[in-house]
Amino acid sequence: MATTSSGLRPAQRAERQRVSQQGLIHGGNSLTRSLNNGQNSLRSSDTKPLHFPPAPTSRRSVTPNSRSNSRDFDDDNDPGRVRVAVRLRPRNAEDLLSDADFADCVELQPELKRLKLRKNNWSSESYKFDEVFTGTASQKRVYEVVAKPVVESVLSGYNGTVMAYGQTGTGKTFTLGRLGKDDASERGIMVRALEDIVANISLASDTVEISYLQAHLPGPKKETKEPIPADPPTPPFTCWPPHVPSLLTCSTCSAAPMPLAPAKRNTHASRNEDKFFSFFRL
Numbered sequence: 001m002a003t004t005s006s007g008l009r010p011a012q013r014a015e016r017q018r019v020s021q022q023g024l025i026h027g028g029n030s031l032t033r034s035l036n037n038g039q040n041s042l043r044s045s046d047t048k049p050l051h052f053p054p055a056p057t058s059r060r061s062v063t064p065n066s067r068s069n070s071r072d073f074d075d076d077n078d079p080g081r082v083r084v085a086v087r088l089r090p091r092n093a094e095d096l097l098s099d100a101d102f103a104d105c106v107e108l109q110p111e112l113k114r115l116k117l118r119k120n121n122w123s124s125e126s127y128k129f130d131e132v133f134t135g136t137a138s139q140k141r142v143y144e145v146v147a148k149p150v151v152e153s154v155l156s157g158y159n160g161t162v163m164a165y166g167q168t169g170t171g172k173t174f175t176l177g178r179l180g181k182d183d184a185s186e187r188g189i190m191v192r193a194l195e196d197i198v199a200n201i202s203l204a205s206d207t208v209e210i211s212y213l214q215a216h217l218p219g220p221k222k223e224t225k226e227p228i229p230a231d232p233p234t235p236p237f238t239c240w241p242p243h244v245p246s247l248l249t250c251s252t253c254s255a256a257p258m259p260l261a262p263a264k265r266n267t268h269a270s271r272n273e274d275k276f277f278s279f280f281r282l
């Protein structure tokens with residue numbers, strides 16, 4: 001988001017806690033077909049397809065973070081760009097307790113795929129995304145719109161990455177990493193992607209390589225001022241046999257220890273600005 005916290009009213013600052021962006025990076029032409037970082041990540045193995053899947057004509061491609069007064073450019077013809085969705089999480093108990101009402105500073109326009117930030121009564125900025133999810137969007141819908149096309153590309157032989165970006169407490173872990181042990185409908189992108197990948201590969205001949213990376217800004221954080229060391233990148237790892245529980249276990253084992261630091265807005269904050277989840281079919 002282009003707005004800085006220093007210029008925000010309290011309600012706007014609180015609203016920023018609810019808004020996170022999920023960006024997609026994948027190599028195929030698919031729904032959230034954004035970016036073919038494809039040419040570089042194309043596998044040259046004889047056993048893998050070396051063509052891009054055809055671009056579905058029904059899928060729109062728009063550019064995030066365009067101000068409303070800027071030129072909208074429909075770059076459906078740009079197969080290489082990153083596609084970005086924004087998800088507003090529902091108000092949590094703390095928001096409800098403080099009777100925070102965000103409607104006066106943030107307006108979602110899902111049908112236009114826009115998010116409007118009101119700076120004051122006279123001025124607002126509008127940002128356009130590939131997809132806009134309101135607080136009622138289900139985990140299933142977010143997966144199907146944002147990540148499933150990446151999975152489809154991976155199954156076609158390309159590498160793919162789903163990245164969640166946002167301030168602490170905006171729902172990155174919820175969107176990507178929720179396991180759904182108690183409520184299966186809460187399964188996040190990671191679990192759903194693994195389920196689809198494992199269901200569509202040959203257990204006899206395929207291997208899946210996964211990389212899970214969490215990144216945050218090194219140095220003091222605004223809310224606590226204590227320094228938090230940067231995570232080392234988690235190296236890609238492979239699992240055999242490739243079934244979901246073992247992949248998730250490997251993911252947990254391989255992940256660098258996560259620094260946890262309670263924040264005002266998230267008592268379980270991992271303090272990660274970005275979470276990436278990449279998968280490669282080998």
Ligand SMILES: Nc1ncnc2c1ncn2[C@@H]1O[C@H](COP(=O)(O)OP(=O)(O)OP(=O)(O)O)[C@@H](O)[C@H]1O
Pocket residue numbers: 020088089090092135166167168169170171172173174175266268269270271272273
């Ligand atoms: N879409 C959602 N629906 C319901 N609850 C949500 C949603 N998104 C997030 N939450 C809740 O909001 C809280 C903060 O979410 P989460 O821990 O995923 O944030 P985060 O962005 O990963 O934070 P951090 O970067 O500090 O780890 C959690 O209690 C989570 O369950």
